[in-house]
Amino acid sequence: xxxxxxARDLVVHYRDVPALTGLSVSVAAGExxxxxxxxxxxxxxxxxxxxxxxxxxxxxxHFAGEPITAERLxxxxxxxxxxRRVGLVFQNADVQLFNPTVFDEIAFGPLQLQLxxxxxxxxxQQTLQQMSLEHLKFRSPHQLSGGEKKRVALASILVLDPEVxxxxxxxxxxxxxxxxxxxxxxxxxxxxxxxxxTATHDLDNLEDIADRVIILQDxxxxxxxxxxxxxxxxxxxxxxxxxxxxxxxxxxxxxxxHPHVHADPLTPPAAPTSDRFGPPADSAAxxxxxxxxxxxxxxDPD
Amino acid sequence: xxxPDGYLSPETCAVLYAASAxxxxxxxxxxKKLLHTRFLPLISLFAAFSFVVMMFNLPLPGGTTGHAxxxxxxxxxxxxxxxxxxxxxxxxxxxxxxxxxxITALGANCFNMAIIGSLSAWCLYHLLAGNAPNTARxxxxxxxxxxxxxxxLSALLAAIEFGIQxxxxxxxxxxxxxxxxxLSISVxxxxxxxxxxAGFAEFILTAGxxxxxxxxxxxxxxxxxxxxxxALRPLWLTLAALVLLTPLGIIAxxxxxxxWSPSDFAKAPAGLARLSNLWNAPIAxxxxxxxxxxxxxxxxxxxxxxxxxxxxFLLLSRFRPGFIExxxxxxxxxxxxxxxxxxxxxxxxxxxxxxPRLKLCCxxxxxxxxxxxxxxxxxxxLLGLITALALLSHIPLxxxxxxxxxxALAFSGLIAIPAxxxxxxxxxxxxxxxxxxxxxxxxxxRVEACATIxxxxxxxxxxxxxxRALRFFRIxxxxxxxxxxxxxxxxLLLRTARDMFEARQSRLxxxxxxxxxxxxxxxxxxxxxxxxxxxxxxxxxxxxxxxYHGETYLLDDPS
Ligand SMILES: Nc1ncnc2c1ncn2[C@@H]1O[C@H](COP(=O)(O)OP(=O)(O)O)[C@@H](O)[C@H]1O
Ligand SMILES: [Mg+2]
Numbered sequence: 011x012x013x014x015x016x017a018r019d020l021v022v023h024y025r026d027v028p029a030l031t032g033l034s035v036s037v038a039a040g041e042x043x044x045x046x047x048x049x050x051x052x053x054x055x056x057x058x059x060x061x062x063x064x065x066x067x068x069x070x071x072h073f074a075g076e077p078i079t080a081e082r083l084x085x086x087x088x089x090x091x092x093x094r095r096v097g098l099v100f101q102n103a104d105v106q107l108f109n110p111t112v113f114d115e116i117a118f119g120p121l122q123l124q125l126x127x128x129x130x131x132x133x134x135q136q137t138l139q140q141m142s143l144e145h146l147k148f149r150s151p152h153q154l155s156g157g158e159k160k161r162v163a164l165a166s167i168l169v170l171d172p173e174v175x176x177x178x179x180x181x182x183x184x185x186x187x188x189x190x191x192x193x194x195x196x197x198x199x200x201x202x203x204x205x206x207x208t209a210t211h212d213l214d215n216l217e218d219i220a221d222r223v224i225i226l227q228d229x230x231x232x233x234x235x236x237x238x239x240x241x242x243x244x245x246x247x248x249x250x251x252x253x254x255x256x257x258x259x260x261x262x263x264x265x266x267x268h269p270h271v272h273a274d275p276l277t278p279p280a281a282p283t284s285d286r287f288g289p290p291a292d293s294a295a296x297x298x299x300x301x302x303x304x305x306x307x308x309x310d311p312d
Numbered sequence: 313x314x315x316p317d318g319y320l321s322p323e324t325c326a327v328l329y330a331a332s333a334x335x336x337x338x339x340x341x342x343x344k345k346l347l348h349t350r351f352l353p354l355i356s357l358f359a360a361f362s363f364v365v366m367m368f369n370l371p372l373p374g375g376t377t378g379h380a381x382x383x384x385x386x387x388x389x390x391x392x393x394x395x396x397x398x399x400x401x402x403x404x405x406x407x408x409x410x411x412x413x414x415i416t417a418l419g420a421n422c423f424n425m426a427i428i429g430s431l432s433a434w435c436l437y438h439l440l441a442g443n444a445p446n447t448a449r450x451x452x453x454x455x456x457x458x459x460x461x462x463x464x465l466s467a468l469l470a471a472i473e474f475g476i477q478x479x480x481x482x483x484x485x486x487x488x489x490x491x492x493x494x495l496s497i498s499v500x501x502x503x504x505x506x507x508x509x510a511g512f513a514e515f516i517l518t519a520g521x522x523x524x525x526x527x528x529x530x531x532x533x534x535x536x537x538x539x540x541x542x543a544l545r546p547l548w549l550t551l552a553a554l555v556l557l558t559p560l561g562i563i564a565x566x567x568x569x570x571x572w573s574p575s576d577f578a579k580a581p582a583g584l585a586r587l588s589n590l591w592n593a594p595i596a597x598x599x600x601x602x603x604x605x606x607x608x609x610x611x612x613x614x615x616x617x618x619x620x621x622x623x624x625f626l627l628l629s630r631f632r633p634g635f636i637e638x639x640x641x642x643x644x645x646x647x648x649x650x651x652x653x654x655x656x657x658x659x660x661x662x663x664x665x666x667x668p669r670l671k672l673c674c675x676x677x678x679x680x681x682x683x684x685x686x687x688x689x690x691x692x693x694l695l696g697l698i699t700a701l702a703l704l705s706h707i708p709l710x711x712x713x714x715x716x717x718x719x720a721l722a723f724s725g726l727i728a729i730p731a732x733x734x735x736x737x738x739x740x741x742x743x744x745x746x747x748x749x750x751x752x753x754x755x756x757x758r759v760e761a762c763a764t765i766x767x768x769x770x771x772x773x774x775x776x777x778x779x780r781a782l783r784f785f786r787i788x789x790x791x792x793x794x795x796x797x798x799x800x801x802x803x804l805l806l807r808t809a810r811d812m813f814e815a816r817q818s819r820l821x822x823x824x825x826x827x828x829x830x831x832x833x834x835x836x837x838x839x840x841x842x843x844x845x846x847x848x849x850x851x852x853x854x855x856x857x858x859x860y861h862g863e864t865y866l867l868d869d870p871s
Binding site: 064094098104105107114118119121123127130150152166170 | 775847
């Protein structure tokens with residue numbers, strides 16, 4: 011089986027700071043993967059390497075069987091092809107919105123790839139409608155809210171209809187409602203055949219956005235499994251600093267320290283999202299984890 | 313130091329645009345070659361940075377405060393060529409978006425501040441710093457002196473541009489039609505102001521930021537930031553040649569257009585003698601002949617003129633709230649202005665639906681007309697017409713008077729007052745002379761008309777449409793991209809700066825000693841500079857990620 015993205019023994023340093031320390035990962039076409047890891051674990055760096063914005067100090071990265079190097083990217087035809095097939099949504103939306111208006115922003119990618127102008131207009135229009143950004147078309151980025159900025163940033167990539175989508179913390183910093191809208195959007199790609207890698211801290215919606223979860227720590231992979239298994243491994247999540255054992259007040263009464271998961275992996279998809287912001291579902295001192303894989307939505311068979 | 317529309321004759325403006333063009337061209341080519349694809353985000357973000365830094369208030373001696381232009385820092389960290397582009401972009405945005413500094417005078421402003429300023433700051437910095445290590449104290453001093461010298465050189469050029477106006481551009485009776493002050497007044501007045509106040513502001517900012525970078529980010533002081541030219545001497549020579557040639561060029565054109573004869577040289581200063589007569593008259597009878605001679609009268613009159621203008625500058629820069637409040641106040645004003653402008657541009661007024669290309673063309677033609685008209689009745693009619701158009705386009709009268717008319721009146725009015733008395737000619741009323749009245753009212757009317765034309769354009773056209781319209785004038789796509797990106801990140805940096813100042817303000821109790829305030833402002837500028845570099849790297853990555861390879865393309869029409 012040939013992987014679409016194949017990274018081997020990636021090592022990346024920023025001056026002396028190690029960011030990736032021998033990371034290998036292989037991603038098949040159509041997989042939806044969540045990258046978990048505490049701040050500074052190397053998620054953004056990995057995504058930048060996979061988007062060929064940065065090249066590893068050592069190790070290799072192949073895309074669709076082709077080795078990706080700085081020299082290879084100098085070839086205009088190849089780099090255009092690569093940029094069309096792989097898109098990265100940056101963690102900081104402000105960085106990605108560098109055009110004067112939303113319209114120009116979404117048109118930037120297609121213009122760079124030199125699609126025919128009439129085609130570009132149609133595509134941009136379609137994307138604006140899909141992402142319900144029509145009314146913001148002539149706004150400047152500085153006149154947008156945080157949620158709108160993220161949507162525009164995503165739209166500016168989606169307009170290219172890339173096969174591989176790399177998303178760096180798409181829900182970080184959003185208010186609960188914008189975050190859940192974003193998650194709904196990501197969840198809607200299930201079965202769309204897109205390869206999606208999402209860096210996130212958001213354990214609550216893991217099952218909606220991914221079929222496979224990779225946990226990074228100190229620049230390497232410490233776990234690679236299904237969302238179900240990962241979410242039930244409290245020890246692993248604690249080690250990766252993704253959850254904390256801490257004190258909080260239960261509806262009934264006294265404070266007591268206990269380990270717990272900030273998510274109920276069994277929440278059916280239709281459940282109201284506000285659940286996540288209410289008190290923990292159970293006041294038991296141990297995490298309430300039934301041992302049946304009750305998730306109703308299985309991985310799509312393509 | 314930003315020359316507004318109306319002070320310089322059309323000929324002078326044209327010469328200075330022409331003088332700037334080759335520099336822009338060379339800078340664009342060199343920077344593009346050196347930086348490859350990184351050049352676009354770097355210049356854009358640095359233009360935004362310069363713009364924001366120009367808003368910083370620096371505490372100066374005598375309780376006053378002042379702004380720096382930031383050409384010193386830009387030249388030191390970017391090299392002279394990239395700095396020329398960045399500062400020019402900042403000035404263009406100020407002129408086209410905020411109506412700050414003239415559109416017809418943009419060539420002059422860019423020439424003085426962006427081109428001569430950057431080149432001289434860079435040369436001097438490298439000359440003074442020598443091979444001192446990046447962390448040497450010597451570099452701090454060198455940077456401060458480079459900034460100080462650069463802004464003074466720019467001011468000197470501006471003063472010369474002002475000062476030659478009455479020589480070449482006057483009516484049949486010798487009444488000046490543009491800036492009313494001859495070299496004998498404009499040069500000392502500008503230089504006294506800049507050698508003391510504005511020069512200090514530039515010194516403090518440039519030295520302070522370099523000192524900050526030595527502690528926080530010394531790599532930025534190396535040659536890594538952008539293409540730094542190797543050889544100093546050619547640059548020096550170019551610079552020297554330029555400084556010498558510019559006035560000559562203007563004189564040459566003035567001769568062609570203004571039918572200038574050598575006797576005119578004598579005329580302008582001779583006019584001052586009238587004022588000196590006022591001074592000399594009571595004692596004339598008892599004094600030896602030489603005191604009444606033309607040269608003494610001339611010197612006395614020039615001194616009085618200079619003193620009056622300096623007084624105006626002092627009045628303009630004193631008696632305002634505390635310095636942090638003023639900086640944040642400025643930063644808020646910019647954001648508010650943009651909000652207003654976008655809001656009015658969205659309403660359905662008379663000018664809003666007009667094609668922005670047509671509007672831009674008309675505005676430029678009207679500006680040229682306004683600075684070409686040399687009598688006050690047509691100017692008054694023009695002003696009335698534009699005001700009517702502005703009102704029909706839903707620009708509120710209050711906004712117009714608060715942001716356009718009053719500031720222009722306060723600034724140019726104060727500058728024009730001494731001209732009432734200084735311009736030679738028959739008396740009109742008390743000590744006001746007839747030509748004095750004419751030249752002062754002409755200047756004021758012209759400045760108001762130009763400011764109103766700019767405002768009518770700016771308030772009825774959203775920035776993105778204005779940008780597209782620029783394409784119509786065959787401005788290169790990359791220049792349009794730079795303007796757009798600089799304007800966009802301007803707001804991000806404004807916000808960052810505002811947050812920084814407000815965070816400090818919230819921790820302040822009482823007033824800070826001056827040294828502390830200086831350090832605070834300089835380090836804020838330093839932090840902003842580091843952030844600008846970080847942002848540049850990130851934006852560049854985001855651009856490449858979507859296929860950017862150095863060429864830029866635009867859709868001509870969004871709808
Ligand atoms: N531009 C940079 N310069 C220096 N160090 C960096 C830079 N970007 C990231 N790092 C460091 O690399 C490590 C990995 O960072 P990153 O990939 O951004 O992690 P994450 O996205 O998981 O938070 C961190 O230690 C971070 O401090
Ligand atoms: Mg990150």
